[in-house]
Amino acid sequence: MAVGPEVHSAKSSADSNGEHHQRQDAPKSQSKHHASILAIGKAVPPNRFDQSTFPDFYFGVTNCSHKVELKQRMQMICDKSAIKTRYLILNEETLKQHPEFYTPGEPSMEQRHEFLEEEVPKLAAQAATNALKEWGRPKSEITHLIVVTLSGVSIPGADVRLVKLLGLRHDVQRIMLYMLGCYAGITALRIAKDLVENNPNSRVLIACSELYASTFRAPDEKYMYDVVGASIFGDGAVGVIVGTKPDPLTERSLFEIRWAGVSMAPETAHVVQGKLKIDGLNFYLDKSLPMVVGENITPFCKKVMEHAPEHLHLSYNEMFWAVHPGGPAILNKVEEQLKLDSGKLSASRSVLENYGNVSSSSVLYVLDEIRRRPAKEEWGAAVAFGPGVTLEGVLLRRNIDQTDS
Structure with missing residues (x-):
């Protein structure tokens, strides 16, 4: 499809359903150089689980195999989830070391955060490294870092740890986004767009890292969402690099x-x-x-x-x-x-x-x-x-x- 210069008008235009709505005029000061996604890299933990047999693992590792009816309900959720595989950082060995993660009534917030403050930036670093490798330019050119996670909080945060793990510049401008949820990957793109379009020659590295370990616990009939969550959530991280005016020789949009x-x-x-x-x-x-x-x-x-x-x-x-x-x-x-x-x-x-x-x-x-x-x-x-x-x-x-x- 050929694309010419943008036309901005206050006239109404038909949407996909034939309805009309007012178009918004673009500000006269709008930058001609749009933000671009320049690279994407992913990372997942090494533990890959088959969705069809996950209830066996989950009820077994939490010592709840006797809850036959609840396990059957989870099996139905898994079967209808449209999921075939997931990746989780938690495995049988890790949970043996941390029985407080699934023991009912056992305080575990401190232990979870100690675990997550190490693992969240580690997985983020793997994804970011893959994005940087695809981008192909020196990491010293990263001017801004946006880190996103729903998994644990700490001071200093995952952003500080990630700077060290990646060897980024100490003056990289950091933004840490905690506890936003599933829409936060787009939030990071929105922030990155504003940053690069208002800071010429900047390059933003986004790193989202999510681990289900923050919410993992034993199945309980009184708290069915814990069972639902255990049936659908997976672990994974992604790195994205955003900038304007890509170098035609070394970058691509x-x-x-x-x-x-x-x-x-x-x-x-x-x-x-x-x-x-x-x-x-x-x-x-x-x-x-x-x-x-x-x-x-x-x-x-x-x-x-x-x-x-x-x-x-x-x-x-x-x-x-x-x-x-x-x-x-x-x-x-x-x-x-x-x-x-x-x-x-x-x-x-x-x-x-x-x-x-x-x-x-x-x-x-x-x-x-x-x-x-x-x-x-x-x-x-x-x-x-x-x-x-x-x-x-x-x-x-x-x-x-x-x-x-």
Whole structure:
């Protein structure tokens, strides 16, 4: 698809469903140099679990094999999860060393944080190293570092530890994002976009690192979300490098970030909650979440489309979509509400199938999946959801001449 100069107008334009909405004029001072994603690298722990047999491991390692009915309920959840494999840093050996992680009533917050303050930056460093290797330029050129995790908190934080592990400059400008949830990978892209477009020649390294160990505990009939969480969450990290004006000889733009924004669904703070308690991070996820996402996804995506070049007249089905793979019900609801063709969310479904829900890393895993596929659509969006209920999204333009094989 040929793309000419952007046209900004206050006129209304039709969206993918034939409806009209006001376009927003771009500020006159808008930078002509858009932020670009220059490299993506992933990392997972060495322990790979088959979803079909995970209940055997989970109930066995927590000494709960006698809870036959509850195990059967978990098996049903796993079977319907659309997940085939996941990666976890916890294994039988680690849990033998830390029985407090799953012993009911046993305080474990201190032990979990000691474990996570080491493991979160280590996995982040692996992903960041892979991104830096792909980027191919000296790490001394990294000017900003954004670190994202839902897994544990510490002072100094994972950002400080990551600077040391990677050997980054001591004056690298750091941002540490704790406890945001599944949308935080897009939050990091939004912040990185602002940084590089307002700081010429800067390069931002994003590192998201998520470990389920913060919430792991023994199954209990009274707390079914612990069982649900154990059935869908996986561990993983991702590194992303963002900059403007890529050097044509040494850098390449995988995706231009044309717009980034966020919105909260009103009166939905109760739908996704998490609290730090003596036995770790306790999550609550209301069963209404897919419905809430469904009710708000179309208005949010209309907002995203207001920032696409008007002359293209893009419909949702003419775009690629990187949607947070929180679960099959959420993906189905997004597909239904946006009236997407079958296969439009195949990259999200692939990540869910192979990694489970990896919280903030997930949607960036989906972008990595998309950039490795043959390019069809030049324009697209990445959207994620989390506590608030918050919707974060970016409008992207793909460099279709630089598809990875």
